[in-house]
Amino acid sequence: MTITRSLVSVVDDDESIRESLPDLLKEFGYAARTFSSAEEFLGSDCVDKTRCLMLDIGMPGMTGPDLQRELKLRGQPIPIVFITALRDEAIRKRLLEEGAVECLFKPFSDTALLEALNAALRVN
Amino acid sequence: MEVQRETPEEQIKRLQRCINDLVSVLALPAMWSGSEPTQIVDRLLDALLGMLQLDLVYLRVNGPASEVPIEAVRVAPSNEGMPQPEDLCKTITQWLGDDPQKWPSRLQAVIGDGNISIVPSRLGLHGHIGVIVAGSERADFPCQTESLLLSVAANQVVIGLQEARLLSEQKRIASELDRRVAQRTAELAQANEALHLQVALLQKLPVATWTVDPDGTPDFVNQSWLEYTGQTLEFVRSNAEAWMTAVHPEDRGAAVRSFWEGIRSGQGFTMESRFRRAHDGAYRWHLNRAVPLQDGQGKVLRFVGTSTDIEDVKRSQENLQRTEERTRLIIDTALDAVITMDVKGVITSWNKQAEIVFGWSNSEAIGEHLSEMIIPERQRAAHERGLRHFLATGEGPVLRRRIQVTAVRRNGAEFPVELEIVPMRLGSDWVFSSFIRDITDSKRAEEKLRESEFNLRQLTETIPEMLWSATPEGVIDYCNARVLDYTGFLAEEIMGDGWMRLLHPDDIGETTRVWMSCVRNGAPYRVEVRTFHAADLTYRWCITRALPLRDQQGRILKWHGTIVDMHDWKRAQEELRNTQAELAHMARVMTMGELTASIAHEINQPLSGIITNAGTCLRMLAADPPNVDGARETARRTIRDGNRASDVITRLRALFTKKDSSTESVDLNEATREVIALSSTTLQKNKVILGLELADDLPFVTGDRVQLQQVIVNLLANASDAMSTVDDRPRKLLIKTEQDEGDGVRLTVQDAGVGFDPQTADRLFDPFYSTKDDGMGIGLSVSRSIIESHRGRLWAAPNDGPGATFSFSVPGSPAAPAIPDNIRAIQKPAVTRMVRENP
Numbered sequence: 012m013t014i015t016r017s018l019v020s021v022v023d024d025d026e027s028i029r030e031s032l033p034d035l036l037k038e039f040g041y042a043a044r045t046f047s048s049a050e051e052f053l054g055s056d057c058v059d060k061t062r063c064l065m066l067d068i069g070m071p072g073m074t075g076p077d078l079q080r081e082l083k084l085r086g087q088p089i090p091i092v093f094i095t096a097l098r099d100e101a102i103r104k105r106l107l108e109e110g111a112v113e114c115l116f117k118p119f120s121d122t123a124l125l126e127a128l129n130a131a132l133r134v135n
Numbered sequence: 136m137e138v139q140r141e142t143p144e145e146q147i148k149r150l151q152r153c154i155n156d157l158v159s160v161l162a163l164p165a166m167w168s169g170s171e172p173t174q175i176v177d178r179l180l181d182a183l184l185g186m187l188q189l190d191l192v193y194l195r196v197n198g199p200a201s202e203v204p205i206e207a208v209r210v211a212p213s214n215e216g217m218p219q220p221e222d223l224c225k226t227i228t229q230w231l232g233d234d235p236q237k238w239p240s241r242l243q244a245v246i247g248d249g250n251i252s253i254v255p256s257r258l259g260l261h262g263h264i265g266v267i268v269a270g271s272e273r274a275d276f277p278c279q280t281e282s283l284l285l286s287v288a289a290n291q292v293v294i295g296l297q298e299a300r301l302l303s304e305q306k307r308i309a310s311e312l313d314r315r316v317a318q319r320t321a322e323l324a325q326a327n328e329a330l331h332l333q334v335a336l337l338q339k340l341p342v343a344t345w346t347v348d349p350d351g352t353p354d355f356v357n358q359s360w361l362e363y364t365g366q367t368l369e370f371v372r373s374n375a376e377a378w379m380t381a382v383h384p385e386d387r388g389a390a391v392r393s394f395w396e397g398i399r400s401g402q403g404f405t406m407e408s409r410f411r412r413a414h415d416g417a418y419r420w421h422l423n424r425a426v427p428l429q430d431g432q433g434k435v436l437r438f439v440g441t442s443t444d445i446e447d448v449k450r451s452q453e454n455l456q457r458t459e460e461r462t463r464l465i466i467d468t469a470l471d472a473v474i475t476m477d478v479k480g481v482i483t484s485w486n487k488q489a490e491i492v493f494g495w496s497n498s499e500a501i502g503e504h505l506s507e508m509i510i511p512e513r514q515r516a517a518h519e520r521g522l523r524h525f526l527a528t529g530e531g532p533v534l535r536r537r538i539q540v541t542a543v544r545r546n547g548a549e550f551p552v553e554l555e556i557v558p559m560r561l562g563s564d565w566v567f568s569s570f571i572r573d574i575t576d577s578k579r580a581e582e583k584l585r586e587s588e589f590n591l592r593q594l595t596e597t598i599p600e601m602l603w604s605a606t607p608e609g610v611i612d613y614c615n616a617r618v619l620d621y622t623g624f625l626a627e628e629i630m631g632d633g634w635m636r637l638l639h640p641d642d643i644g645e646t647t648r649v650w651m652s653c654v655r656n657g658a659p660y661r662v663e664v665r666t667f668h669a670a671d672l673t674y675r676w677c678i679t680r681a682l683p684l685r686d687q688q689g690r691i692l693k694w695h696g697t698i699v700d701m702h703d704w705k706r707a708q709e710e711l712r713n714t715q716a717e718l719a720h721m722a723r724v725m726t727m728g729e730l731t732a733s734i735a736h737e738i739n740q741p742l743s744g745i746i747t748n749a750g751t752c753l754r755m756l757a758a759d760p761p762n763v764d765g766a767r768e769t770a771r772r773t774i775r776d777g778n779r780a781s782d783v784i785t786r787l788r789a790l791f792t793k794k795d796s797s798t799e800s801v802d803l804n805e806a807t808r809e810v811i812a813l814s815s816t817t818l819q820k821n822k823v824i825l826g827l828e829l830a831d832d833l834p835f836v837t838g839d840r841v842q843l844q845q846v847i848v849n850l851l852a853n854a855s856d857a858m859s860t861v862d863d864r865p866r867k868l869l870i871k872t873e874q875d876e877g878d879g880v881r882l883t884v885q886d887a888g889v890g891f892d893p894q895t896a897d898r899l900f901d902p903f904y905s906t907k908d909d910g911m912g913i914g915l916s917v918s919r920s921i922i923e924s925h926r927g928r929l930w931a932a933p934n935d936g937p938g939a940t941f942s943f944s945v946p947g948s949p950a951a952p953a954i955p956d957n958i959r960a961i962q963k964p965a966v967t968r969m970v971r972e973n974p
Contacts, residue, residue, distance in 0.1 A: 027744025027775075027776050028744060028747070030744070031744045032747055035751040096735065096740050118746040119746070120750070121747070121750035
């Protein structure tokens, strides 16, 4: 019997996040995939498999919220944890209202990340 | 006649009887003395009838020619066959006939039953007095004695009658005398009463009355005089001129002269003089008149006179004269030609102005027909018709009101006049007064005025602007067609107070207040007010303005106003203001918000990597067995991210210190004004009272104009924010520029805000140090970097009172070129460039 790890996809244009976050996620026991843009994620084969999406807000091209709306339109409501370097409570509030599980301001602690992931998977 | 002889005894007896009878007859007058003739006749007849035993006796006495004769008849009572006395009288008269001379001495007649002898006896010598007729049936009648008796009786009765007649005449005279005496007595009594009445009348006459002796001495003065003058009768009589003490001193000389002249000439006098009234000392005018009373030879017996009080008459006369004079003056000086005309249309008066207007003199005009003098020929018939119509009916449509007609002057020129004819009844006739004014000039002026009014009206109606006017009291009295077109209201709906309907309900109160205030103090009126726009049924912003038109004394005659639709402009202005606010906000966010956010973003990315890697590293090392390779890799990434963060800060510093930033000569005053213009909306919104003290002749500085302005914007924004919670004092903000020591230029921003703790003054400029909840602590740090890059200094100091003062000082340009005004104007858009160029 093969145990399949839950897939967490990370979409962020910042390289340090794409480098550092998958290692930590693997330490937590998740499978991780990284994408530098929303378009790349949508074009991959991970959309259906992703159990939680770690999503940056401000990105060149399609932004995080754009991707959130797109997924909703496609009928693929993947639980989303936004991660942003811009500390703006108003935006965070709006995103949560739109259905995001959590919105973490960078830099965030590993425990905050773990809580958000647990919350996201509970939704599933 | 004696048939038989008598015996002597018989003869004596008969004679005796005869003598008795004679005595009786002779005694008769004694009996009838004093009696009336009829009584005498009656007695005589009775005596004869008995004495002579007659059957009848008749007597007639002729009176004076005018009187009816007295007739009487007696018949013996024994003779019953006698006719009635009246018939007997007639019969006897017939027998006798008219002529006494032809009467028979005796005749036989048949009367009644028997034959009677009748004897007439004449009364008076020729029977002219009358007759006595005696008759007896005896045949021997009359005997001798009887004839004698009859004859004596006849004489006696004549005497008796004559006596009676005499007596009666005497009586008549006496009674006539008595009557006359009585009549005279009555007359005298009456005269006496009249005299009393006259005297009383004289005394009480309300006119002073007096008589004067021929020598001039007063003889009588009545009560009225005495009461009026207070003089006594004795005083008046004391000497001729005593009464003159009552004459007014000014009139006395003339009065004395007239008086004596009238007395001496015997002609009397008439003069006027003032007499003093005793009870109030007033002098009143009197008319004194004296006439002479003369006897048959023309000798003067007395002078009779009166003094009549004519004060009131005189005064009313004077008043009348004065009134007449005044009326004449008024009419002569009247601006109107005043002409009166009688019912025939003949001019009866013609004043000075009429002479001037028509060219005919007063003497030429009076007596002429009005129509021929002043009415154009073609209208004369109508004038005559109108006059006749009025006289017949009492109606005149042109009377008693001002009408405009054409009149003609002496030289034949026709001209317009304003005319009013007023008919007045004078006794039984009418008089017509005409008041005529030459309106040639006013007509011309009126036409000109009308023309200019027309032009003005055309101008105001065709000018493509909304115009209106109001009275000095602020009541709208005119709007041109543009106003009506724009608002869709009728003129009468707007007039007066109706203009308020044009305004947005929220604007009525304030607009009315401003308008009434301007009306009161004459200040120019200017409001921005939402006005109803009929075309799209909306209210649009308009500027309504008005200025007062004043007369030479400065009194307001009129308000003239305009309404200009500025809705689009106002909207644009609002948008501009919003944009400006946004720009200012952007500028501020750029320097404080977005800038710090972008800095935060730049730094948070590597920080996030560092933390994540460090966390992963720890977990890998804590694993069993430890994942040392993984930990090494993550530790390496941590170092790399730390360097990245350091690079961000370095890059940030380089951004404000880069040497290739533009350098130019900057007028700090000008740059400050631009910043203020950009910030003014925000400052006003925050109720900041801005004070500006910009030094003259400030040296230019060399540097990046936009960066320096960013610093100023920062300082202003900080100052404004520091005062945002201040409500107990004015939010005063002072911006000052001045020349610093040496060639430096200093700019100071002083606020009255919350201030800062002096102990933390040094840390204010550290990055990420902020006293504000939403502050990042970047602005002042960056500002200090900018100023230092300009080789200047930025510092802060607490105020003595509330608030803080931030200042920077930068070196001035050694040789600042004089920049012409036009070039400076071109430089202004630099402010917006600042916004655009900022990342």
